[in-house]
Amino acid sequence: MKFSVDARTILRLGRDSIRDHTTAVLELVKNSYDADAKKVEVEILSQPTPIIRIADDGDGMTQKDLETKWLRIGFSHKATDRRTSTGRRKTGEKGIGRISADRLGAQLTLLSKPKTEMSHGILVNWDQFDVDDKTVDAIDVREVPAKDIKLPGETGTELRIENLRQSWSSKDLDSLYQDLSQLVSPFKSKAGFQITVNSDIWDKGLMSVEAQILDSANLEFHGRFENGVLTYSFKKRTKTSKSASFENEIPWSELVQVIDPVIKDIDVGPVDISLFFFLQKAAFDSKFSLSEIKSFIKNQAGIRIYRDDVQVRPYGDAKSPSGDWLELGKRRASDPAGLARKTYKFSGTQIVGSVAIGRDLNPQLIDSSAREGLVENLAFYKLRSLVLGCVRLMEQHRHNTFVEESKTPPAALARESIGLATQHLNVMRNRLVAISKSKDLPSHLVKPIEVFIDQATVISQEVKRANSSIKELAGQTALYRGLATIGISSAVFGHEIQGVIDKFQTAADAAAANLAIPSPDIPVAKHELERALIYSNRVASWGKFALDRIQYGKREKAEHDLGRICKGILTDIAPIFAAEDITINPSSFEFQKIKVRIYEMDIEAVLLNFMTNAYHACRLEARKRIINVSIQHESRDNKEGWSLCVSDSGPGVATEFVSKIWDPLFTTKVDRHGQQVGTGLGLAIVKSISEENHGAVSVGQDLGLKGAKFTFWSPV
Amino acid sequence: MPKIVIIDDELDEGNDFKNLINPNFELLGITGWRCHVATPFKTKDEYRDYIANDPEIAVLLLDVRFNNYTYDGEQLAEYLRGQNGDFPIYIMSSYAKDCTNPVVEAVMDRRDFRKDIKAWLPRMVRAGMRYVDTHIKELNELSILAQKIATSDATAADKEKLSAIQAKLQLPCPQIDTPHTELLLKLEKEIDKFDGLMSKLTKDGKK
Numbered sequence: 001m002k003f004s005v006d007a008r009t010i011l012r013l014g015r016d017s018i019r020d021h022t023t024a025v026l027e028l029v030k031n032s033y034d035a036d037a038k039k040v041e042v043e044i045l046s047q048p049t050p051i052i053r054i055a056d057d058g059d060g061m062t063q064k065d066l067e068t069k070w071l072r073i074g075f076s077h078k079a080t081d082r083r084t085s086t087g088r089r090k091t092g093e094k095g096i097g098r099i100s101a102d103r104l105g106a107q108l109t110l111l112s113k114p115k116t117e118m119s120h121g122i123l124v125n126w127d128q129f130d131v132d133d134k135t136v137d138a139i140d141v142r143e144v145p146a147k148d149i150k151l152p153g154e155t156g157t158e159l160r161i162e163n164l165r166q167s168w169s170s171k172d173l174d175s176l177y178q179d180l181s182q183l184v185s186p187f188k189s190k191a192g193f194q195i196t197v198n199s200d201i202w203d204k205g206l207m208s209v210e211a212q213i214l215d216s217a218n219l220e221f222h223g224r225f226e227n228g229v230l231t232y233s234f235k236k237r238t239k240t241s242k243s244a245s246f247e248n249e250i251p252w253s254e255l256v257q258v259i260d261p262v263i264k265d266i267d268v269g270p271v272d273i274s275l276f277f278f279l280q281k282a283a284f285d286s287k288f289s290l291s292e293i294k295s296f297i298k299n300q301a302g303i304r305i306y307r308d309d310v311q312v313r314p315y316g317d318a319k320s321p322s323g324d325w326l327e328l329g330k331r332r333a334s335d336p337a338g339l340a341r342k343t344y345k346f347s348g349t350q351i352v353g354s355v356a357i358g359r360d361l362n363p364q365l366i367d368s369s370a371r372e373g374l375v376e377n378l379a380f381y382k383l384r385s386l387v388l389g390c391v392r393l394m395e396q397h398r399h400n401t402f403v404e405e406s407k408t409p410p411a412a413l414a415r416e417s418i419g420l421a422t423q424h425l426n427v428m429r430n431r432l433v434a435i436s437k438s439k440d441l442p443s444h445l446v447k448p449i450e451v452f453i454d455q456a457t458v459i460s461q462e463v464k465r466a467n468s469s470i471k472e473l474a475g476q477t478a479l480y481r482g483l484a485t486i487g488i489s490s491a492v493f494g495h496e497i498q499g500v501i502d503k504f505q506t507a508a509d510a511a512a513a514n515l516a517i518p519s520p521d522i523p524v525a526k527h528e529l530e531r532a533l534i535y536s537n538r539v540a541s542w543g544k545f546a547l548d549r550i551q552y553g554k555r556e557k558a559e560h561d562l563g564r565i566c567k568g569i570l571t572d573i574a575p576i577f578a579a580e581d582i583t584i585n586p587s588s589f590e591f592q593k594i595k596v597r598i599y600e601m602d603i604e605a606v607l608l609n610f611m612t613n614a615y616h617a618c619r620l621e622a623r624k625r626i627i628n629v630s631i632q633h634e635s636r637d638n639k640e641g642w643s644l645c646v647s648d649s650g651p652g653v654a655t656e657f658v659s660k661i662w663d664p665l666f667t668t669k670v671d672r673h674g675q676q677v678g679t680g681l682g683l684a685i686v687k688s689i690s691e692e693n694h695g696a697v698s699v700g701q702d703l704g705l706k707g708a709k710f711t712f713w714s715p716v
Numbered sequence: 717m718p719k720i721v722i723i724d725d726e727l728d729e730g731n732d733f734k735n736l737i738n739p740n741f742e743l744l745g746i747t748g749w750r751c752h753v754a755t756p757f758k759t760k761d762e763y764r765d766y767i768a769n770d771p772e773i774a775v776l777l778l779d780v781r782f783n784n785y786t787y788d789g790e791q792l793a794e795y796l797r798g799q800n801g802d803f804p805i806y807i808m809s810s811y812a813k814d815c816t817n818p819v820v821e822a823v824m825d826r827r828d829f830r831k832d833i834k835a836w837l838p839r840m841v842r843a844g845m846r847y848v849d850t851h852i853k854e855l856n857e858l859s860i861l862a863q864k865i866a867t868s869d870a871t872a873a874d875k876e877k878l879s880a881i882q883a884k885l886q887l888p889c890p891q892i893d894t895p896h897t898e899l900l901l902k903l904e905k906e907i908d909k910f911d912g913l914m915s916k917l918t919k920d921g922k923k
């Protein structure tokens with residue numbers, strides 16, 4: 001006695017287990033993939049009679065293959081022979097995908113042409129299985145000739161499905177197109193599996209998906225998780241190119257904070273994760289138009305799982321209720337913080353991603369028996385946590401980049417934008433000129449293009465003018481900073497200078513009085529006149545010092561010897577400091593030669609503001625008053641640069657003020673009555689200069705002098 | 717010859733003002749007065765002896781900021797006031813506005829003093845003269861009262877007045893309540909001693 005199989009069983013395996021007609025087409029196309037096809041043609045025609053045609057250029061099937069494999073329900077050579085001859089990992093192991101055809105139509109004609117045989121075919125009428133009291137093997141499958149087989153290659157298989165179960169609409173085709181484009185990971189277009197869709201039901205003609213559109217992503221994340229560590233890097237698309245960050249590593253325990261510790265020990269296997277973030281804004285140098293990108297995002301948005309390069313549905317499918325397996329939409333809705341906030345989150349419609357796993361490499365991630373998805377075991381949850389961790393890393397990177405770029409001073413941003421605009425306008429103009437010279441240009445377009453060329457020229461000229469204005473404004477900014485610094489210094493040193501002026505007047509008055517008495521005291525008068533001269537020279541030198549700071553040449557960017565500039569300033573102000581018993585460390589005058597391209601006025605402003613601060617600080621402490629100044633080469637983050645440091649013997653800067661002191665109008669200076677003095681602008685000026693030069697400022701304690709140590713760093 | 721003394725840690729600047737003040741005395745017809753300059757003493761106590769040992773010092777002109785000293789001009793003025801409430805003290809400084817509670821005759825900015833020197837100098841001289849006159853008057857009064865004590869003619873009021881003057885002038889003196897006979901006995905003993913010496917010398921001389 002043996003088991004027999006009721007004929008209807010076939011229909012239950014096929015028709016009843018396939019969700020919809022789109023899935024049915026997908027199953028049949030998967031078979032083409034497993035047959036090493038490079039091209040699959042999917043045609044859905046309504047005229048002259050409705051038919052679905054799926055033809056590939058795969059290996060084809062021999063007669064024997066047909067009889068012993070295709071017609072044997074439940075048999076799958078994929079269970080034993082997992083890879084194709086080209087190394088593709090085969091999909092579907094249960095051997096029932098072929099029955100999907102029944103879901104589409106009652107009649108299936110299968111024609112195949114293998115390499116070693118003539119073409120041959122069979123005809124299957126699925127409705128014949130829908131009968132009572134018959135077993136599967138009682139129903140004949142007819143052989144048919146395959147003379148009119150139509151294949152995209154020399155070998156392959158063509159399926160013709162007629163007596164369709166349902167009619168197809170344009171919307172159905174859109175949906176099918178979208179599903180087919182996701183069937184194979186767009187991230188591996190090199191696999192050479194191209195699907196075309198053709199139909200007389202929609203007006204799009206022949207369609208295929210271009211995977212290169214991923215190059216238009218604004219930010220890319222690429223990570224590999226293996227042995228408990230995620231190694232990852234970013235690629236950011238700027239206005240000019242794509243820049244890559246260095247590789248980073250992060251262990252699982254830092255990436256994901258999971259309450260249930262059991263997940264930590266689950267070995268999910270190696271996982272490759274690629275995430276692509278799209279801003280959906282026009283970009284000049286993209287190969288794709290904004291509308292193409294938007295269309296791509298609409299079809300592709302979501303983070304999908306691909307096992308051996310074939311998508312595992314429904315993960316990442318926007319249409320499926322369980323498609324948002326990472327709950328990106330819910331995350332965003334619960335906290336819609338903007339990019340400037342630390343808790344910034346992507347929306348599900350901005351990100352396209354792939355999570356690549358393999359049957360062999362990730363055996364703990366198991367197919368669900370419902371033909372869709374994976375079994376939601378601990379390994380699956382670990383995978384989910386891992387991918388969410390990667391999403392968070394990317395969100396954090398985007399936020400940090402935004403915050404960093406926000407610090408770029410407006411002038412620098414303006415210059416960058418103008419530079420790019422000029423460059424792009426020239427490219428655009430040249431392209432238009434080339435088009436205008438083309439012989440194939442329709443005559444009605446000649447004049448409009450000439451007008452566009454003229455307009456591009458005018459815009460380019462206006463941009464150049466704007467650029468000149470920006471340069472001039474930048475020079476003026478340097479001038480204003482210099483003037484402000486003079487003003488600040490005058491306020492601090494002003495008392496000293498006023499004192500010198502008073503002494504001059506006293507000496508002059510004394511000389512005059514000694515000459516005015518009845519018996520003039522000439523020696524005393526002469527002595528006082530000499531003293532008046534000394535004082536007047538000091539006043540004159542301060543005046544010269546102030547005027548020297550704003551000389552025209554200092555407002556132009558040029559190469560300068562930093563040591564010479566600093567030595568000059570320190571020599572000029574040393575007497576003012578000496579009057580308060582403040583010693584500027586003599587070694588400060590021995591500067592090494594460092595040549596940089598900068599506004600001379602800016603360097604002077606930095607040093608003068610630091611020295612003004614130090615002057616005030618030294619007077620607050622009873623100990624010996626000393627100021628050290630140094631300049632040296634210094635590299636930071638692999639960038640060559642230089643730093644200027646000023647240390648004083650004052651009380652130092654309290655920890656709570658360390659970050660605030662650079663803010664405009666913030667001051668801790670008080671006079672002996674406790675009244676706040678000082679403008680609070682000196683250090684803000686220093687900071688603005690550092691930002692313009694993409695440098696950095698900091699304050700700490702000088703261990704030797706016990707006071708503050710201010711540092712200005714700039715890249716060369 | 718009464719003096720105005722400038723106390724300034726910057727000697728050069730002090731001398732400039734000295735050279736300004738001295739001819740102005742002459743131009744203003746103020747005779748007998750001179751200006752001198754001194755750098756601050758190490759401690760405030762030293763000023764008491766300085767003033768006591770030079771009875772010509774009639775006015776002090778103080779700067780406020782003394783670099784590298786433990787006191788400043790305002791603190792010095794306070795101390796001196798405590799010693800002698802009438803002594804004329806002025807503050808003249810570029811940091812005049814930094815004074816919080818001056819106990820002096822006036823606080824002047826240097827610029828203001830220089831500009832109005834012809835008004836300030838006579839005012840200072842008058843203050844100095846008042847002090848000197850009062851000082852001499854009190855010394856004379858002290859002499860009269862002491863004589864009265866010696867001749868046992870002093871009333872209780874006289875004794876009180878004498879104590880007050882002694883305290884003001886900070887003069888050391890014996891207890892005025894001691895009976896005069898004791899003083900006389902002491903004097904007689906001294907006179908006897910002196911007579912003895914004189915007799916001896918005379919005898920030796922005759923030999």
